[in-house]
Amino acid sequence: MTVLVGYVPTPEGEAAFTAALAEARRRAEPLVVLNSGRSGAPVSTDIAPDDAVARLTDRADAEGVTLDLRRPEHSGDVADEVLRVAQETDASVIVIGMRKRSPVGKLLMGSSAQRILLDADRPVLAVKP
Amino acid sequence: MDLTPVLDGFAVVLEPTNLLYCLIGVVVGMLVGVLPGLGPAATIAILLPITIGIEPVTAIIMLAGIFYGAQYGGTITSVLLKLPGEASSVVTVFDGHALARQGKAGTALGIAAIGSFVGGTVSIVALTFLAPVVAGFALDFGPPEYTALALLGILLVATVSGGSRLKAVIAASIGLLLATVGRDTFTAGERFTFGSLGLADGLDFVPIAMGLFGLGEILYNLEERHTAAPAPARIANVWPSRGDLRQSRGAIGRGSVLGFFLGILPGGGATLSSLAAYAVEKRRSKTPERFGNGAVEGVAGPETANNAAATSSFIPLLTLGIPANATMAVIYGALLVQGVAVGPRLVEDDPELFWGVVNSMYIGNILLLIMSIPLVGLFVRILRVRPAILAPITVLITLVGVYTVNNSVFDIVLVIVFGVLGYLMKKAGFEPGPLLLAFVLGSLLEDSLRRSLLTFGGDPTGFFTRPISGTLLVLFLLVVLYPALRAGLSRRRPAARSIDTEELV
Numbered sequence: 001m002t003v004l005v006g007y008v009p010t011p012e013g014e015a016a017f018t019a020a021l022a023e024a025r026r027r028a029e030p031l032v033v034l035n036s037g038r039s040g041a042p043v044s045t046d047i048a049p050d051d052a053v054a055r056l057t058d059r060a061d062a063e064g065v066t067l068d069l070r071r072p073e074h075s076g077d078v079a080d081e082v083l084r085v086a087q088e089t090d091a092s093v094i095v096i097g098m099r100k101r102s103p104v105g106k107l108l109m110g111s112s113a114q115r116i117l118l119d120a121d122r123p124v125l126a127v128k129p
Numbered sequence: 130m131d132l133t134p135v136l137d138g139f140a141v142v143l144e145p146t147n148l149l150y151c152l153i154g155v156v157v158g159m160l161v162g163v164l165p166g167l168g169p170a171a172t173i174a175i176l177l178p179i180t181i182g183i184e185p186v187t188a189i190i191m192l193a194g195i196f197y198g199a200q201y202g203g204t205i206t207s208v209l210l211k212l213p214g215e216a217s218s219v220v221t222v223f224d225g226h227a228l229a230r231q232g233k234a235g236t237a238l239g240i241a242a243i244g245s246f247v248g249g250t251v252s253i254v255a256l257t258f259l260a261p262v263v264a265g266f267a268l269d270f271g272p273p274e275y276t277a278l279a280l281l282g283i284l285l286v287a288t289v290s291g292g293s294r295l296k297a298v299i300a301a302s303i304g305l306l307l308a309t310v311g312r313d314t315f316t317a318g319e320r321f322t323f324g325s326l327g328l329a330d331g332l333d334f335v336p337i338a339m340g341l342f343g344l345g346e347i348l349y350n351l352e353e354r355h356t357a358a359p360a361p362a363r364i365a366n367v368w369p370s371r372g373d374l375r376q377s378r379g380a381i382g383r384g385s386v387l388g389f390f391l392g393i394l395p396g397g398g399a400t401l402s403s404l405a406a407y408a409v410e411k412r413r414s415k416t417p418e419r420f421g422n423g424a425v426e427g428v429a430g431p432e433t434a435n436n437a438a439a440t441s442s443f444i445p446l447l448t449l450g451i452p453a454n455a456t457m458a459v460i461y462g463a464l465l466v467q468g469v470a471v472g473p474r475l476v477e478d479d480p481e482l483f484w485g486v487v488n489s490m491y492i493g494n495i496l497l498l499i500m501s502i503p504l505v506g507l508f509v510r511i512l513r514v515r516p517a518i519l520a521p522i523t524v525l526i527t528l529v530g531v532y533t534v535n536n537s538v539f540d541i542v543l544v545i546v547f548g549v550l551g552y553l554m555k556k557a558g559f560e561p562g563p564l565l566l567a568f569v570l571g572s573l574l575e576d577s578l579r580r581s582l583l584t585f586g587g588d589p590t591g592f593f594t595r596p597i598s599g600t601l602l603v604l605f606l607l608v609v610l611y612p613a614l615r616a617g618l619s620r621r622r623p624a625a626r627s628i629d630t631e632e633l634v
């Protein structure tokens with residue numbers, strides 16, 4: 001069993017990571033960090049730069065939690081990727097960050113958080129920054 | 130030398146319309162320089178239909194801006210993302226990205242911008258003085274000289290531009306064959322038209338260029354999958370330190386001269402000169418081990434050279450009417466579409482166009498120097514767009530564009546046919562550049578060959594009786610025989626050759 005967190009280098013992602021770290025320590029389970037960018041484009045703002053990765057590893061080390069960073073690329077919806085990795089690592093809980101999105105924005109862009117909440121077959125912890 | 134036309138040229142450039150198109154040109158150029166895959170030749174080809182509605186001077190100012198602007202843009206992605214947007218920026222990756230990893234991305238970009246500016250400017254000044262001299266010399270050229278020049282041009286492009294020599298010669302031959310399609314200008318007999326009315330007037334340059342470069346490259350790039358990189362951090366300090374400047378001063382000087390001369394050579398151009406400049410800097414350096422680990426000279430040299438070459442490759446086009454590389458061939462096509470007779474008489478007959486275009490490069494280089502660094506954030510943003518979204522838009526623009534030229538559906542079919550051909554060629558390792566160049570030079574070659582054979586009374590040895598055409602043809606033979614000669618020599622001295630190939634890069 002693991003704790004799975006979906007991480008992006010934004011305040012929401014940081015909040016999710018902080019909550020996931022606490023959860024992993026409480027459950028005494030390893031922490032799986034999923035940082036997935038969309039394949040195709042040469043640059044993606046979703047991918048954590050090297051210094052952010054170093055910071056995450058340091059924080060996990062300081063808390064005494066084993067950290068498993070996974071950086072696959074996804075081609076479709078990021079929610080599918082989160083759910084797939086959750087199955088694969090047999091996560092006991094999925095931790096995600098939620099951002100503010102207006103109803104119109106949600107209509108146009110959809111919401112990955114909503115899809116994860118609805119489709120997941122295990123507990124989901126949704127965190128606000 | 131009479132300076133009046135030169136100064137009048139500045140008056141042409143400073144017209145608001147021309148300034149605007151110069152700005153548009155360099156911004157579009159930087160953009161395509163940033164986007165991997167879409168090169169300046171492809172962009173100019175796609176934008177050809179736009180140029181038809183505007184003045185010739187303005188059109189060429191914009192197209193030229195795209196060409197040298199792309200050299201700036203390619204640097205940005207090379208340094209920040211280790212992703213050369215342009216073939217001529219490939220060597221910048223080695224040291225530019227190493228510098229960026231050390232947190233000195235700003236220094237690398239600053240040095241590259243300064244080097245590019247210096248290289249470009251040195252090259253324009255040299256062009257200003259050299260081009261009228263070359264053109265004056267070329268005024269004496271008759272059909273035999275042009276025959277020899279066209280032959281030499283096609284052969285050099287096929288042999289000098291990297292990749293397989295055999296494949297390049299095959300591509301050039303196909304280009305020559307395509308140039309013969311249509312009604313014969315001397316006898317009006319139809320050749321390779323297969324009874325089609327669309328082919329009777331010959332193949333148009335625009336759909337071929339748009340197909341081979343535009344559509345072909347878009348299709349080819351769709352296959353390529355990029356591994357996404359994280360967005361780079363903000364660049365803090367752009368101004369290089371005094372020490373960095375001192376270190377790269379020599380490299381910038383050597384790069385300017387090297388780039389200028391390699392740019393004039395047919396088949397040379399920006400890519401070759403940046404490779405050569407890197408090799409020169411590495412060899413001259415007292416500490417060659419620093420190269421690849423963030424040597425400032427390794428960024429300064431190639432970046433200076435590719436801009437100098439981009440500028441100087443206008444010399445053969447504007448003075449002789451012979452395009453030196455694929456991009457120049459597309460610009461040559463644009464001039465043909467505009468009805469401008471390119472050749473040695475251009476300086477005399479159309480000084481406004483000639484000096485307008487040349488002087489616009491001064492302005493363009495200043496614009497690039499000012500804009501390249503502040504716009505980095507925007508360019509990185511554009512790189513976040515997936516090719517799957519970008520490609521259909523570009524294809525649509527291409528097809529709508531080609532239709533507007535002649536309002537002919539046949540042209541759209543041609544673009545698609547040549548797009549598929551260009552895609553298959555790239556896939557099989559053939560460069561479409563030599564094909565297009567040979568196509569452009571094909572009609573010139575055929576025309577002047579038959580004209581000179583008529584004057585010589587059908588005797589081909591007549592070419593060797595005239596000094597210039599004779600010399601050019603001897604040069605042609607030397608280039609043809611050079612690989613065989615070198616193979617013979619290297620068999621005798623096997624050690625000498627291996628060192629040579631290693632030192633390039």
